[in-house]
Amino acid sequence: MRLLAWVHRWLGLPLSLLLLMQALTGAIVLFKHEANDLLHHAALTADGSPPLPLQTLVGGVLRDRPDARLLRIDYPETPDSTYILRLDRGGTEWRLSVDPGSGQVNREATVAGWPIEWLFDLHYTLLLGKDGQTISGLSGLGLLILSITGPVLWWRGRPRGRGLFMVATSGGRARLLRDLHRLTGVLAALPLIILSFTGVMVALKVWTSVLVGVIAPVSGKPAPLVVARAGQPLLPLDQIIAAARADRPGAPIRNVRFPGGSGRVVLVFLEDETAPRPDATWQVWLNAYDGSILARYTDATMPAGSRFMEWMLPIHTGSAGGLALRLFWCLSALGLAGLLVTGAWGWLARRAVSPRTLHVVATDPLSPGVMGLRLRRPFGLSVRAEPGAHIDLHLTGGLIRQYSLTNAPGDRSAYAIAVQLEPAGRGGSRAMHALRVGDLVRVGLPRNSFPLDRSVPHHLLLAAGIGITPIIAMADALAGDGAPFTLHYATRDAAGVLFADRLSRLGDRVHLYPADAxxxxxxxxxxxxxxxxxxxxVQACGPARFLADIRQAAHDLGWDGARVHLEGFAPTGPGTDAQPFRARLPDGRIIQVPADQTLAQALTTAGLHVAVSCGQGVCGTCTLPLRSGHALHKDQCLSPQERQTLITPCCSRGVGDIAVG
Known part of the structure; x- marks a missing residue:
């Protein structure tokens, strides 16, 4: 699975921009005819006069453009529409809308001057001709692999039961984007497999025909040649086309082409309504000197492999299913665009929390046992520090600790944090207190799971002890905005009041509660x-008992839970009251989780990688689907609804038997 995930990631990321372009252009060119009519309705509408002979019409166009060579004539699709002539002028293709009755050129431009046609060429050939068509086909092959590997990875990650189509709204941006990516990918997998497969078959037809030929016979299209006849003029176009019509009486003409560019061979595409394939054509090659038929290519005469190949284009363009299929393909293409955005964005979001090396530029004892630190980016680059945000510090021995940013508004020169020494802790705070100016630390970019909503009418800020660290940044931000708030701050003693100078500048909006007063x-x-x-x-931060009192008060007063925002310092480790339990893994194995071990540790021992960041159920990084059973939740990041289907293995435990994955 790791190899499959590696292939999925490193195939998708390099192809993301190319596939995004093809998804968006494809969604548009599915409605090419409607879009062209919308943009150029007047230029594509005929005046209703009786049609001129085609030779007269084409001759007039070419007479006024002696440098032009005729490539193709697209016939009017409706009685009131125009011919579209394609001309080669100095190696550049021009397209002209010509009125059948008057011969007047209503519009003349290169492909770039016809926006929808330009988008079609961008989608199909990347504006690079045959080489671009090959690249487009190879990118489609990449999409085919992504569309197959994605559901396989999703299925192994969420095999059955609850959580199959779940999107977690907590746990950070990276988790949300990952869940959106997986859900969209599963829903769009089948149409994307069909679209990518048919696209590859069309764009790489020379290669794919060989593969199809191994299973069923495939024949190439005829390529007849006519030797120039000195002194003999070519027949008028109308006479040549009449010979084609006689070969398929009553069939409307789609277009007329001039392979080779000499005009000695004329290829006429007529509709073949007897064929089961939508948009099937009866193709006739004619000698322009005498109107004789040189070759035919029809659905009835082509071998089975060729018929299979001819089905690919109408399926890919949606014409095989009419408007309903085109709309479905359009939604699938937009789904692909969403997949590419969420995939790349999610990868960047995960990269954002991967550690960078920063310099310790200042240490400042804020109170007994609390050290203030400032961490600067290389070259003095500015930092982003929103109120309520935190950073992950990656310490020696694999320790990862989270610390709230205490930056005042406008302080962008370095990350500011405060660390309380915990002598009985696991060593993180001791390592932080041992840092000196000039030391290097590995730090993830800020994440905010405790944001400040500045649109509410009033804020009540509550802090206890070291819990003042995110609250002081919020208070300064609200003061800078001129927003109403009050701050209540409880400490063990007067010496334990942190940021006293900043609090004093906030005036009577601050209320202090030192226990030794x-x-x-x-x-x-x-x-x-x-x-x-x-x-x-309410925005509150402090120890578990402090937050429990706030929850109880909110309940007693009938406060809406959406108005209470809490961040705390959960106990690490399984706890003294922990009980052993069993967990079923996605591959069917059942592991025992002892009382002195967390679920995350047990999963790691079993060979499953669990991304643990805070280790306290605060950040939500390690969240896993809870497929069955009941859990004793100790996190502070999941909502009551999410706790029905999710578990944080760094701190929460199962009751009896559970299934995760």
Whole structure:
């Protein structure tokens, strides 16, 4: 599966821009005739006069353009439409709309002057002729591989049960884009397989005919030649076409072509309504000197392999199923565009959180046990620090820790964080406190799972201890906006108040609650929330007990859960009250998860890679589908609805037996 995923990723990424262009142009040229009529209706409409002889009409056009060579004549599709003449003028193709009755040229331009025709050539040949057609066909082959490998990877990732078509709305942008990509890919897989297969068969016809010929006979089209006859003039076009009509009486003419460019051979395409294939044609090659038939190519006479090859174009263009199929193909092409965007964007989003090397440029003790750090990008490049965002720090020994950004508005010179020393922790905070100016650290780009909604009428900011780190950035941002807010900050003691200078500049909007104050002034969360103005939103950060009190107060006061936004510091590890459980894997294996081990650790031991970032159920990076069973959720990133079908294996546990994947 890893090899398959590697092929899918590194085939899709290089081809993404090319396939995106082909998807969008393909969605348009499916309606080529309608689009041309919309853009050039007047130029493509005849005046209704009785038609001139074709020789007279063509002769007049060529007489006024002595440098031109006639390539093709497309016949009017309706009684009130025009001929389209294709001319070669100095190696450049020109297309002319000519009125059948008057012979007047209504519009004359190169292919670039006919936007829809230009898009068609861009889609089919990339404007590079035969070489571009080959590249287009090879890109279609790549799409065929992607359309097959994608569902296989999806099926192995979400084999059955709940979560098959689930899109997680939490867990970060990368997770959302991944789920959208998978869902769109599964829904569009079959039409994309058909479109890519038929596109390859058409664009690489020389090669694919050989492969089809191994199974069923394939014959090439005739290519008759006529030797020049000195002194003998060519017959008028009308007489040659009359000979073609006599070969297929009553059949409308689609177009007339002049292979070889000499005019001595004329190829006439007539409709073949007896053939089962849509848009089938009866093709007749004629000698322009005497009107004799040189060769025919018809559905009835071609071998089975050739008939199969001829079906590819009407399927690919949607003409095989009429308007309904063209609309379906259009939606599929737009789905492909969405796949390419979500695939590439999701890859970039995952790259965004991969670590970069930054320099420690300042260390500042903020209080006993809390160290402030500033981390600068190479060459002094500016940073992006939204209120509520955090960064991942990748430390030695594989430790990954998340720290909220404390940057004030306009502070873009470096990332600012504050780290509280945890002597009983797993070593992350000790490693951070050991950093010195000039040291290098590996840091992921900011992510924001605790955003500040600046559109609400009032904010109530609540913080306890080190939980002030995201809240101070929010308070400064709201103050800069002139938005109403109040901030309530509880600490163990007065010495533990962080960012005292910044808090003092916020004036009476800030209320401090140091536990050692005399007399003690305790933060009464319920009272504070009850007195908040209507429409107030809470942004709160602190330990689990602090957040539990806020949830309870919101419940007691009847607050809508959408108005309460929390970020906390969940306990790491399985916990002292953890119980063992069993987990069924996507491949059918059942693993035992001991009480002293997390599900993520057990999965890693079983050989399954789990991307764990925070290890505390805050970021949602490690989220997996919960296919069956019940879980004891300890995360702080999933909604109640998402907890029905998702689990964070870094901290949450199963109850009894569960199935994940």
């Amino acid at each position: 005399v007399p003690r002034h305790r933060l009464d969360i319920r009272t504070v929330m009850a007195s908040a103005p209507p429409g107030t939103h």
